[in-house]
Amino acid sequence: MRAACRAARPEQRRLGFVPTMGALHAGHISLVRAARQQCDAVAVSIFVNPTQFGPKEDFSKYPRSFERDRETLEAEGVAILFAPSTEEMYPPGATTFVAVEGLSEKLCGRSRPGHFRGVATVVAKLFNIVEPDCAFFGQKDAAQAAIIRRLVRDLDLDVEIVVCPIVREPDGLALSSRNAYLDSQQREQATVLYRSLMRVQTLADTGESDSARLIAAALEVFEQEPAVRLDYFEIVDRDTLDPVANTSQGALVAVAAFVGSTRLIDNIVLHGAG
Numbered sequence: 001m002r003a004a005c006r007a008a009r010p011e012q013r014r015l016g017f018v019p020t021m022g023a024l025h026a027g028h029i030s031l032v033r034a035a036r037q038q039c040d041a042v043a044v045s046i047f048v049n050p051t052q053f054g055p056k057e058d059f060s061k062y063p064r065s066f067e068r069d070r071e072t073l074e075a076e077g078v079a080i081l082f083a084p085s086t087e088e089m090y091p092p093g094a095t096t097f098v099a100v101e102g103l104s105e106k107l108c109g110r111s112r113p114g115h116f117r118g119v120a121t122v123v124a125k126l127f128n129i130v131e132p133d134c135a136f137f138g139q140k141d142a143a144q145a146a147i148i149r150r151l152v153r154d155l156d157l158d159v160e161i162v163v164c165p166i167v168r169e170p171d172g173l174a175l176s177s178r179n180a181y182l183d184s185q186q187r188e189q190a191t192v193l194y195r196s197l198m199r200v201q202t203l204a205d206t207g208e209s210d211s212a213r214l215i216a217a218a219l220e221v222f223e224q225e226p227a228v229r230l231d232y233f234e235i236v237d238r239d240t241l242d243p244v245a246n247t248s249q250g251a252l253v254a255v256a257a258f259v260g261s262t263r264l265i266d267n268i269v270l271h272g273a274g
């Protein structure tokens with residue numbers, strides 16, 4: 001893989017990289033297209049990374065559609081596809097991990113202990129293998145994006161991180177490989193995440209900047225959808241992921257909830273007044 005990536009990037013040519021877990025949808029493809037626009041060649045990885053799943057999570061049943069994904073990527077003009085086995089990525093005796101301390105315990109990290117350690121480790125490994133000039137991530141996973149930016153800064157990695165907007169269904173539901181788990185009733189209930197964020201956006205647009213009041217309004221929206229169990233609804237600083245009491249300097253509004261046993265996440269960014 002390293003040899004192929006080096007060959008795809010002669011002098012002065014930029015290699016873009018899109019790491020994924022496969023089961024590709026239009027959100028992933030938006031990253032591939034951004035990479036195609038901004039770089040001369042694109043590499044994509046498909047690897048369902050076991051170290052970012054908890055023991056009771058959906059690693060074994062995570063959707064896998066390799067042949068379809070491969071064809072999609074070929075049609076999108078992706079030059080290089082990396083789909084390693086677990087054994088290749090984690091040979092016996094692999095005991096080195098990357099921990100972005102402080103950030104990894106926030107938001108999803110609180111309810112998914114070890115998740116961001118797995119993410120940071122596999123992304124660091126993939127960066128070392130691919131050696132991209134530029135790597136593309138989705139705003140959908142806002143905490144992940146903040147953690148990768150910190151990782152790159154703290155470890156002096158020579159990779160430019162580009163974060164692309166969330167791609168949504170017409171009714172607002174953020175595209176996710178896990179949406180495939182939802183039955184038709186759950187699919188309707190799942191829009192509560194987006195509806196709660198839109199309530200916050202509407203209030204913010206009218207001048208409300210008090211986080212407690214914004215969160216209270218979002219929780220009212222969730223109360224109307226009792227089948228959905230909220231994991232967290234938080235308003236935090238975009239870089240530190242620490243809660244902010246007021247959104248006037250801008251903030252990340254992030255939500256996670258269980259629809260049945262499927263855990264979904266979503267977020268919006270409020271831009272500050274200044």
Ligand code: AMP
Pocket residue numbers: 019020021022026027028030031136137138139140141164165166167168174175176177
């Ligand atoms: P995953 O395969 O879920 O690990 O996601 C791979 C990349 O695609 C990550 O950078 C995600 O943030 C990004 N991604 C997933 N869903 C979306 C979406 N709906 N819009 C934009 N990017 C997304």
